[in-house]
Amino acid sequence: MHAVVNANAYAEVPAPRFEPGPPGTHITIRGLTKYFAGWPLYENFDLDIPRHKIVSVFGPNGCGKSTLINMIAGLVPIDRGEILFDGKTLKDTKIGYVFQNYREALFPWMRTIDNIAYPLLLEGKSKAEVDRRMQELVASFDVKFDLNRYPYELSGGQQQTASIMRALAPRPEVLFLDEPFSALDFEMTLFIREKLQEVFVQTGTTMMLVSHDLEEAVYLADQVLLLTKRPTKVAEIIDYTDARPRTVETLSQPGFVSTKKRTLEIFQQEVRR
């Protein structure tokens, strides 16, 4: 069990003046500080996440990729700093989260369809509204499996598809995805990747994606956020601007190849440092 340094340790440090991000910023992170067991993971970390973009978070092992999105999503408490969504706190922001481990993400006692509808029921939506939203989701994800089954009756890819549908059901402003494909086979990875891209093109939902896979991180991204080793800073933010939808052909195009090469170079510099 690790101790977590308590926020009180910083109580006497005056809060720095808040600096807003450039136009188009969705999430502003200022002075973010997080210690684990007395060791800094993030110290006075600033970052702007743009609106209507997919940001892939990439970096050395254990640099804090998951912790970063978990702190922004409110799953891990921060020691100090401020995270705002269009100037609002998390409490006033609708977010969705897709976990790596889909087997533990869905409620096993609920049919898949009820799992997906669950956040809508929490919001107090009427049956008609829930039904309408479910129909939209089924159509946009091109669901071919039986949503009346329980999660354990579905394949891993089907469960992860359902998890993503559930996260998107309430139309979140921001969707967080922590290695959503790492436990899936290649066929399912390709399928879900395409669906996610389609949803993004339709809705423009701001997304933060943690990925261990360089190709996948670049393929889906508008920006690759490269992190350093801990104490973690931004190593570089690399824009990737190839048009969507990106396809298998994209993988051999010059823009993709050069972005991947640049990302790998910086990653290697960081790993060797």
Ligand SMILES: Nc1ncnc2c1ncn2[C@@H]1O[C@H](COP(=O)(O)OP(=O)(O)OP(=O)(O)O)[C@@H](O)[C@H]1O
């Ligand atoms: N609850 C915790 N208590 C103590 N240390 C933690 C805790 N959670 C994470 N850490 C440590 O913080 C660091 C960052 O962890 P995190 O999982 O965010 O990194 P990551 O970059 O996503 O890792 P990986 O590349 O292995 O997926 C690691 O050194 C990890 O051991």
